Amino acid sequence: MNYNEEKQALVNYGKKMSTEGLSSGTSGNLSIFNKESGLVFITPSGVDYQKTTSKDIVVMDLEGNIIDGDKKPSSEWHLHTLFYKNKPDARAVVHTHSVFCTTISALRMPIKPVHYVIADANSIEVPCADYKRYGTEELAKSAVKAAGKSDAVLLANHGIVVCGKDISSAYSLAKEMEYVAEIQYRAMSIGKPILLTDDEMKEVAEGFKNYGQPKKEDK
Ligand SMILES: [Zn+2]
Known part of the structure; x- marks a missing residue:
């Protein structure tokens, strides 16, 4: 078993998450799901992101059985695997305790459409899941239930979870939701x-479909 690409991507995005201020200390975690093999690659529990190497990445199946790696997986592995089981297009999950998302989660209110980029979460607002203790299957269930169709969900008094079609999209979404949460905090x-x-949000979602450079076949 190799899967160096997945492991290295998690190492790189973990460092980015820490240097760009989305995570303090060892908080937060990231994973990638390889649908073909059914394997989940996840960051280890309690290892400094700056010191994590690809050897530390844990490989597990969707039921939480460890397939490879000698570290303990992130304590939030239930959260990651349940997202993959419930969101057919999700190939990466990012969970952070970023300050503004966590601040809004302490009010147990959603992130609201104070800025149009919230549409990237495929939702008009980012709901807040009921409080459950960190690292439990109950927390995972509560998050997936509250998320519904949204690709992002707040965890009450805890942080945020987002998913995406790859690790780069999931990471960008985590950054964008932190930005919207900060605008909401400042405006409030x-x-x-x-x-x-x-x-207005429907119009934005329509516009996002055609955002960016046209694809080759469109020319
Ligand atoms: Zn957490």
Whole structure:
């Protein structure tokens, strides 16, 4: 078994998560799901991101059986595997305790459409899951239930979980949701934020479909 690409990507994004301020200390965790093999690659529990190497990445199946690696997997492996079981397009999951998402989660309120980039979560708002203790299957169930179709969900008094079609999309979504949460926090500090309406958000979602450079076949 090799899978160096998956392991190295997790090492690189773990370092990025720590240097870009999305995680302090060893908090947060990342995983990649390889659908063909049915394997989940996940960061180890309690290892400093700056010191993590590809040898530390744990390989498990969707039931949590360790297939390879001598470290303990992230304590939130239930959260990661349950997302893959419930979200057919998810190939990567990122969980962080980023400050502004966690601040909003302490109010047990959703991240609201205070900025249009929230549409990247495939949702008008990012719901907040009921509080359950960290590292439990109950937390995973609560998160998946609250997420529904959204690719991002807050965990009450804890942080945020997001998923994406690959690790780069999942990581970008975690950063964007932190940005929207910060705008919400700042706007709530000086007044009552005016939220984008459902129609305005529909328009944004439509626009996102055609965002970026046209694909070759479109030319
Ligand atoms: Zn956590």
